[in-house]
Amino acid sequence: MSWERVAAQFPVRLPRGYLGDAMRPDDPRLLTALPDDRELIADAGDIPDPVGEQALSPLPWVVRKHDDRVLLLLTKRCHVYCRYCFRRDHQPGAAEDPSPSEWSAMLRYARGSGAKEVILSGGDPLAISDARLCDAIDSLRPEIPVVRIHTRAPITFPQRITPRLVSELRARAPIWVLVHANHPVELSPPVREALSRLVDAGIPVLNQAVLLRGINDDVDVLAELCEELVRLRVFPYYLHHTDAAPGNAAFRVSLDAGRDLYQRLRARLSGIALPTYVIDPPDGSGKQVIGHGLR
Numbered sequence: 072m073s074w075e076r077v078a079a080q081f082p083v084r085l086p087r088g089y090l091g092d093a094m095r096p097d098d099p100r101l102l103t104a105l106p107d108d109r110e111l112i113a114d115a116g117d118i119p120d121p122v123g124e125q126a127l128s129p130l131p132w133v134v135r136k137h138d139d140r141v142l143l144l145l146t147k148r149c150h151v152y153c154r155y156c157f158r159r160d161h162q163p164g165a166a167e168d169p170s171p172s173e174w175s176a177m178l179r180y181a182r183g184s185g186a187k188e189v190i191l192s193g194g195d196p197l198a199i200s201d202a203r204l205c206d207a208i209d210s211l212r213p214e215i216p217v218v219r220i221h222t223r224a225p226i227t228f229p230q231r232i233t234p235r236l237v238s239e240l241r242a243r244a245p246i247w248v249l250v251h252a253n254h255p256v257e258l259s260p261p262v263r264e265a266l267s268r269l270v271d272a273g274i275p276v277l278n279q280a281v282l283l284r285g286i287n288d289d290v291d292v293l294a295e296l297c298e299e300l301v302r303l304r305v306f307p308y309y310l311h312h313t314d315a316a317p318g319n320a321a322f323r324v325s326l327d328a329g330r331d332l333y334q335r336l337r338a339r340l341s342g343i344a345l346p347t348y349v350i351d352p353p354d355g356s357g358k359q360v361i362g363h364g365l366r
């Protein structure tokens with residue numbers, strides 16, 4: 072295998088805080104973080120812009136699919152580059168972060184957008200400094216009352232959730248944090264501590280899992296993940312059908328198999344443990360519900 076060739080398409084990063092004690096080659100953390108030659112093979116199901124964002128970007132680093140929400144991509148950098156991710160546009164030489172003028176323009180756009188919520192995403196918005204993150208949040212207020220931070224950092228780099236960061240976020244309520252765990256093995260002691268720190272500070276935390284072949288396309292694994300999240304006071308909000316990005320074919324589950332799995336999950340879990348199963352289609356219309364959660 073050529074790590075260099077794969078990494079030239081999509082970077083590779085393996086922080087110790089995420090891998091923890093992962094030693095077995097079939098550990099889900101390794102399987103989703105290690106590069107694989109199959110990423111270089113084109114698949115008939117590949118969709119270059121799988122969730123239809125490109126036509127809905129009014130300016131660089133901004134996506135607007137809905138009137139009431141604006142998505143800001145604060146960086147392209149992440150603590151782990153998940154091999155199934157649909158945001159793989161890391162062209163050699165291209166900027167990994169907005170320029171100062173792009174940063175100001177995107178915040179100005181969001182402030183004047185009339186949206187009720189802004190979603191800070193990336194990349195991982197917690198791959199930037201506390202000061203820069205707080206600057207973004209403060210620049211959005213008071214026009215934007217609710218800010219969501221979509222981050223995998225509590226899972227992939229739990230050391231990032233420092234008491235100081237939590238205190239800064241608490242001071243800027245209402246902030247909602249949406250994390251992204253796919254498998255119960257990711258809920259290591261440092262991850263539990265990071266999630267508890269957020270929840271104890273009164274910051275609502277929700278999880279979005281991605282349905283991944285060979286990782287969590289198993290009712291026992293998903294049930295354990297969701298039940299454990301509930302014990303950690305994290306709401307298992309969404310189960311995402313895998314986006315068909317070029318390079319991630321090895322992780323895709325068919326829609327029929329996903330529906331079947333979800334029905335079995337539904338029969339197993341209580342209302343607060345059951346995520347809503349969604350797909351984000353390439354027409355840019357936003358998430359469509361395949362299976363409803365809370366009941």
Ligand code: SF4
Nearest residue numbers: 149152153156194223
């Ligand atoms: S942390 Fe999020 S944005 Fe970054 S590679 Fe993983 S899924 Fe994609």
